[in-house]
Each structure stands twice: as structure tokens, then as C-alpha cells.
Amino acid sequence: MAKTNPHVDVVMIGLGWTSSIMGMELTDEGLSVLALERGPDQDTVPDFAYPKMADELTYGVRYQLMQRPAKSTLTVRHGIQDLAVPYRSLGSFLPGNGVGGAGTHWNGHTWRPQPNELRLKSYVEENFGADIIPDEMTIQDYGVTYDELEPHFDRFEKVAGISGKAGNLNGEIQEGGNPFEGWRSDDYPLPPMKRTLNDTLFRDMAASEGLHPFPLPAANASQAYTNPYGMQLAPCNYCGFCERYGCLNYSKSSPQTCVLGALKQRKNFAYRANCEVMKVNLASDGKTATGVTYIDENGDEVIQPADLVIMGAYSLHNVHLLLLSGIGKPYDPISGEGVVGKNYAYQMNGGATLYFKDKHFNPFIGAGANGETLNDFGVEQIDFGQEGFIGGSYFNAAMTNGQPIRNMPLPKGAPSWGAEWKQAVQETYGHTMTIGSHGSNMAYRDCYLDLDPNYTDDHGRPLMRMTFNWKDNDVRMTQFMKQKIDALSKALGPDDYKLSFKDFDSQYDVRPYQTTHNVGGAIMGSDPKSSVLNRYLQTWDVHNVFVMGASAFPQNLQYNPTGMVGGLTYWAAKAIREQYLPNPGPLVQA
């Protein structure tokens, strides 16, 4: 029989970025807050200490810090008629596992959305007409505006100690920043990172082409910094073991370095590692949650009563838990009814690899978010009517690492083994740079998440099933970017270069890493018929369950998600503190 724990005010599922932030905000209110994290406890010391992090095989290739498919995975198929098969070994995306979540081993590219991305459907209709939206495309507005979120983006950037250069301060365009960004009330808390050779080459070329290059906003500290919680970051040493690794230097912004050190001091906060939540428990009327059931580190089932449940389990796991707990109506792609699982989206990326025989890039000198970018082809910059697609992208010339097992770009036509391979490796290593396109991905009627009918996990729960494929609109977008990047690559004058972009016959491939930017499935909006969450990330159906993370995105942004995820978390926290706690109930009337 399941054991029942003493009641807490708030239980949080997972302990990554979102729960860490929520933990600070809700303990500020004097509430008792308990976080349940399925993975191990981990911190800079001893887990990420030098030298053991500098081990590409263990962390970069064998994914020591990530979710183990043996314990947690989903099934994947391309279309609603297909059989879904399990994502048996990791590839395309790498969800986190353990205290700090994916925020431990992310890169740290930290963006805000462009204002109109948050009201994409309205923006398209107003400017280009509703008829340019393809029938199968199910884009929506977020139900919250950029202006409302601005103070919360600012807060997240200050807590995370982001290094960058403002491009739009209160409406005034700033030299050297992104002129296409939304207004910001303040500059980034730290100046941009140092410039590597790829940065300066790309910057100078882009400027001479009349474009607007600027340094990538980085969650890697360019200088020593103390954040509003009193947490300290040390200057990044460009160690070249950033993405997929915990930071060995207290320099990467992570839940550990920026929040948890302060949160763990609070007497009204506690966390338990190796405790996996099975489901959210509902009261008999189904309208409120009574807490959660989890499996503790000994494998025993435990009931945790709580007044408020915060889901911060990462977008995919949030949706899985909603489906398993019976919160919200599951989405049906045939009728278009139901909401949970609807509008799963991903990221449409492509890129060029450029080879310069005589240049030394020293690729091993790199940081997760070390790069030069431009946003001239962003969502708000493109005439969708004229170009025939909805979406946009930012370009980046980034130098994150030179780890040789995974980072060995070879010229066109080089063999993959034998004496000539070895020769190509020697000639090429250290002499290449890349230009990437990081683009939006729209939502479609038949791209969604539900429970799989065939496969289960160790606890006998159905795995979640992902139905997803690339669509022509997004391929047209990336093909547009390909033309631009082809021209920019030529302008850099490399000895050789190759392009890699999705084409009209491309199907979703789970094998190569793409991004861990899985979004949607528990989307926010202004109507319970078309969204799972209201504008405060509160579930429409069960008022004491709030769902954090990129599962709330109705379609994907052109950017990496975490700047938006962080901002939304502070926004939701404010609503909980100021509106929900004094008067628990739905914050928006359906």
C-alpha cells in the first residue's frame, strides 16, 4: 500500500529551470515547497568538477547526464496512419534527468521572442490575410503579449546573468545590438563574450553585405557577476565542454549556479532526488488536484498531498503527465477536438560548413553560446505573402567546441574511413567554421502527442506517442534561408563549403541531434476549446495545476526556447502570488 507523506503547500514536478524559479517565488510567500526530481542530485562540486567533465565519450557521446530511454522515452511516427516505434536510443533531442534538468547541460543561447511571434495568427491575418494560412496549419496566439512579459524577460536575464548587447532600449535602436528585437527596458546584465575568429569573419562580412550582425546572447558569463539572488558566476574560460556537460567553472547559467544555491538555504524548501512522479491525483469531482503520486528512491509508491501542483518536468513530460492524469481533454487530430497533445512543434534548422585551408579556428576554444548572429530574416522581417511561407529564422556563426568524436566536419566527397579519411581529418580539423539557420516551426493538425497503444514503461504506464513530420511551409522557409546562407558563405571566400538544409522530400529523422526544443502539447491561449492553459499557465480544467515550460508554446518560435520559458515562469509566478493565493480558483473565466 502506498505511504502518504505529510501535506505540503506546493509540490513541484521536476527541478530544472522552471521549478527552481518557481521555488524561489513561492517560498518568498512563506509557502512550504517540495520539489520531486526523478533523476539524481547533482551540483558543480562534486559532479561537474574538473577534470572528469572533460570527457567527450562519457558525456558528449554516451549522454551520461541525459534521460535514459530505458527508463523514460516515447514512440515516434510520421503520420496518423503509421505505426509508432520507440525512440530507443537518444538522437534528435536529449531531455535532462537530474537536479538542474536540461538547464545543467544546455548551451545557453538565450533569446526573447519577437513581439509578433506571440500573436502570430493575428499578425498574419492583419498583415497578409487569413487565406495565406494553409488549411492544415493550426497556429494560434499565445494569449499574452510581449509588453506584459517584458519585465519578466528582464528578470530572467538578470537572474541568469546573460552576456549580450541590447539592440532596442525602450524603442531606441542601439548600435551593435539586434535592431529587430522587441523593446527592452534594460541592457543585458553582462557585456558580450569575447570574439573568436569565426565571429569576426562573420561580423565583418555580414556588415559589408548591409546586414546587422550582433553577438549571440549567452548564458555563459563574460565577466564575474552576482545575480539578484546573491549567486555568483565566474568568467567563462571557453572550456569547449559546454553543451551536454555541467559547467566545471561556475560560469554557465544553470539552476545550480543561479538559483538552487540560494533556494536550498530556505527552510520552507525541500527537494527529493530519485523520486519520479507517476501522476497528479485529482479530487473526486475532477476539478482540483489533491497532490501527486510518486515512486521514491527505494521503489516505493508514495502519495504526496499538496494544495498546489506545479509541473516543471520539461515540455514532453508535462504533456505525458497531463495525459496520464486525465487533466484536460486529449486532442483528436481527426475531429480537431480536445486540447492535450495538440500543436506539438519542433525547430527547422539548416546550415553551412565552411573550410578555410589556411585559417586557424581553434574550435576547442569555445563556449556554448559563443557566436555572432543576425536576425535580418526574422519572423517580423519577412513578407510572408510575397515569399510564400510563414516563419523566420536567425543565423549564427557559433564555435561551441572542437571535440573530435562528434565535431569532425569533412569536405564534400571525403570518405568516412581508411587512409584518405585520416588525411582529410588532418587537413580539415581546426580549419572549418559554420553558419547555421535556426528557424521557426509551425503547428499542424496532424503533429501532436497522445498515449501510445502498444508500448509501456517499467511502471506499466503507456509511453507517449509523437506524431510529427516536416511540412512544405517550413521547408519553403528553410530553403529561403539556404539561398541567403549560400550567398553569405560565398562572400566569406572559403576554399570549400557545403550546405545542409531540409528539402521537400525530407522526413523527420530521429537519429542526428537537432535540438532539445520540443514545444507545444499543453498550449496556452485564451479559449479552453483550443488551449490547455490560460494566459497564466493555469490549466483550464483543474485550477490548482500550473504547467511551466515550452509545452505552452502554440507553435515554435524562431529562437531557442529558454528565454521565453524563463520569462513565462516569472509571469505565471506573479499571477500565482498576486491573484491565485489570495483567491484560489480559475484566474480567467472560461
Next chain:
Amino acid sequence: MSAKLDNASRRGFIKGSLMMIPAVTVGSGVSLTAKADEPPANLADYQPTYFTDDEWRFVMAACDRLIPSDGDGPGALETNVPIFIDKQMEGKFGHAADWYMKPPFHPDVSPLFGYQSPLTPREVYRKGIEATQEYCQAQHGKSFAALDHDLQTQVLTQLEKGDITFDDVSATQFFAFLLQNTKEGYFADPIHGGNKHMASWKFIGFPGARASYLAWVDQRDKAYPLGPVSLTGERG
């Protein structure tokens, strides 16, 4: 709403961290990582743990074709790549310990869906080597290791392209593991058994586990001057 909690899993002390690199073991109890104070093994003297003698001859010969010693730079044999692969067979990778390995299996779906075989990588090696040896005997009257280099290259190319097919294991999957693990053993830190004396890193100019470059970031377009260091403590 005010109950106070004691933090059940807060760390009360900081564990020692220097060179605490855990030896990954699965079942066998074999240590997969080298000890910092021991010199790397001599390939000729190495007794494989997983592979049989016959399999070992195959692995040695195949690695030698995949990354030969010819031309500049070390080959797979000088860098102990076969030792790395043998150790991997005993670890989580060989056992697919982290992978979802529950049925039903649909190995015939598009390769875009990733690994879909019920076999663990070490089983793929076992069956793949056996089938390749049988093929070599039937076609060429000799084991793989006894073929001349050109024929060995030809057989490996046939495996890679799927021009040879086997009944109970995918030839292309077998080749893919072999090539992947060979490159891993060549470029991974010597602590995992390959990349002897960091020879591959010296060859390409990768400084290994240095992980500290603040003073070098904006010295653009200059070759980095220092040799590599390893998790074993070795300096190059």
C-alpha cells in the same frame, strides 16, 4: 499553508572530487577506465575480455583497415582502438543498458526511426563477426584476417553498403557500430583504453582535457601552442 520542511536530500558535506572517475561496470565487474598511474596496455599482450580469439583477430584486422597506419598520423592499432572496443562491449553501451529494449520490435521500419533491433550492440558484434567470417570462408576460402588488405577493404565496403546481407543480424548495423566505435576509440580520452598516448589528439591538434582557454580566446588565427592532457594525468 505554512508547514516547514526539512530538506531530506540536502547535501551535508562536499565529497572529494579529484580524479574520482567512476569505473562503469555492468554485470561483469570489469573496470572500463584506465588507472591514472598505469601506462597504457600493450596491444599485443592484451587479453580481450569479451571477444574470443577468433573474434579478436577480426576486430584487429578490421580496425586496421578502418584507420590504417599508412600515411601521416597513427592508425587504430597503434592507438589501442581494439582494446577500447573490447571494454565497450562490457559496459553500458555493449549491453544497451540505457536503451529502451522492450518488444515489440519492428526492425523493418525506415532507418529514420533509429535503432529498432532486439540485439544489444555486443550481440550485433558477435553475430556480425561470425557471419562475416562465414562469408569470407565461403567466398574467399579464408578468414577475414587472412585476406589481403584490398579484399578486406572490399568486404568492409560490402558490409557498409548492405551488399552482403545476413540472416540474423543487419550487416549495415554491424558495420555502423564497428566504424562508430573505432572512431570513438581513436579520439576518446585514453582513460577509456584507446587513443594511446593521446596520439590522435597530437595528430590533429586537439588539446584534450585542458578545458581552460580564457587567455587564448581572442588570439585569433594563431595555432594553439600546447599539447594535449588526458584524464589519466598524462601530458603530451
